[in-house]
Amino acid sequence: MGASIKDVAARAGVSIATVSHVLNGTRPTQQQTRERVLAAIRDLGYAQNQAARNLARGRSTLLGLLISDIRNPFFPDITAGFQDQALAHDMDALVMNTNYDPQRTLNSVRRLVGLQVPGVAVLTSQIDPAVIETLAGHRIAAVYLDLGRVDQSISNIVLDYEHGIIESLEYLTQLGHRRIAYIGGPLHLTSAQRRKRAFMETAVRLGLEPSHTFDADFTVKGGYFACSKLLNGSTAPTAIVAGNDLTAIGILHRAYDGKLRVPEDLSVVGFDDILFAEYTQPALTTVAVPRGEIGRVAFQALWTMLSDPDLTGREYRVGTRLVIRDSTLPPGKNAD
């Protein structure tokens, strides 16, 4: 226990340089020498001292992952995906909750800088310019979610809402629906804007009848009331696409109250934002944001930049997709 590279070198009868190179595969070594070193390592139960390694190399094997709050069901899947990839590449993920607090966020970034992390994934909903600046200033590779731009040492993941929307509209038309409405969120949120636009453009592209759209507020209540209005209108839709999960829940409640049977009398497609999989009891169709994939792609983005001496950033596209669940209880996690 507590053996150092010197001990290994001594036991194997080689120099510490050789041990280092054997360990890192950083220069060719004779088969025999290598084996002796490996044996010594095993005998001594030697583990590389990462602190020393990081100091010498000027970068750590730690990658930062900034998320808003691990208690928000949006993030565990992302985190796991990121961690799995990191592990597969012999790196570790340092996950930090920003708690939606800019000050805490900046503080976390500073900690990461101090830790000499070579890359950071910032997957929070809000992105502070100071964070981007700090990271870029230290030449730390960074990947953001829906940042909207790419730069030197900056990659970006864009969520492709259209893909899932297309699938859902194709699905609904296949079921025979012709009047499909959309109930979304407040347009000051970019995600609400983008989802609505995806719906409208896709509806046009598929040659559907002009559809009712409604900007609610991404809450259960909002979905409930918006649904009421739509159903009471002269041309009630036979299917509704919701802009997020809470809205869809509200719609479903309205449907239940009105004695409709879901999804037979009214088809509802929800946007699997946050807590749908855990929440929903009845069978429901949703457009799923593949959270695990986001995490994995985020890692890949960092890894790619780190392998490139001049940290060239690029854009990654992650598609949403339709998930049709059955009503088995308890509801499984979505496919991802």
Added chain:
Amino acid sequence: MGASIKDVAARAGVSIATVSHVLNGTRPTQQQTRERVLAAIRDLGYAQNQAARNLARGRSTLLGLLISDIRNPFFPDITAGFQDQALAHDMDALVMNTNYDPQRTLNSVRRLVGLQVPGVAVLTSQIDPAVIETLAGHRIAAVYLDLGRVDQSISNIVLDYEHGIIESLEYLTQLGHRRIAYIGGPLHLTSAQRRKRAFMETAVRLGLEPSHTFDADFTVKGGYFACSKLLNGSTAPTAIVAGNDLTAIGILHRAYDGKLRVPEDLSVVGFDDILFAEYTQPALTTVAVPRGEIGRVAFQALWTMLSDPDLTGREYRVGTRLVIRDSTLPPGKNAD
């Protein structure tokens, strides 16, 4: 950017030792000197190089947190609690998913050893002896969940199921219930054993009528069928305590099927194990395991040992407690 302690020393006109001591408060410094140093640090945007710091001190500011899987709703709260405490003490938490895989777990532990972490919290459901051994062998402070023993450099958190059970039985008797049944899990699980025993002992202590108990399998179906049997028996209970949340869900479904109105006709108390708060729609009473507190206590346990030169371990008790929710939608997270 990229300034080192030497730069700071130069700019402040002091020795690097002074800078170090100012930064760490590790020896008294003159007010004036300190201010100059601090100013220099600010001007240069200097951040301590943790790698160097760790190397020199022989221990890092990273604490390991081993959990089974962050996607399991049991863990995010724990994780957040641990991280918050760590941050408050100027440390970082390195969270690792073991994926219930002993090999991966051991591998993670080795990584943590290499990272020179001074402490590790092992909050997985299964605990591998090899992990305990490795950690102890490297004199790394460790805290476990329900390990059942305490040792040099080993602390233990024990979940006090009785507390919540007492509260729930008091609550139910207060509602007028006299025949209260218990539907638990398979006895080969220690948690099932301990919960059942807590129920029985508490029932006796409170002088309740001898109660029916039933060992189901901690699944929704199991709860459903166990409930059927109980309700069909000659002396059907008027209230049921479930050993875990899935069981409670099954019970509730059985109650709905049978046209009962919950909780008016049948009181059900669930054990808030994993996904209750996210899942349940109707009002429900549960015995909550305060997950955030587990995380915080785990950190405190480590911190306490680290502050003590000979790493004396001790036992921590975390009580469960009754949580009565209303049926507002969406169901809030439990109080914790």
Added chain:
DNA sequence: CTGAAAGCGCTAACAC
């Protein structure tokens, strides 16, 4: 293919 040795940036004696 291998070894010697100069750092990496910081901490912690030890001097003053």
Added chain:
DNA sequence: GTGTTAGCGCTTTCAG
């Protein structure tokens, strides 16, 4: 109250 300096354990030239 402050400065000097010898490491911490590793990586990585530079020689051989």
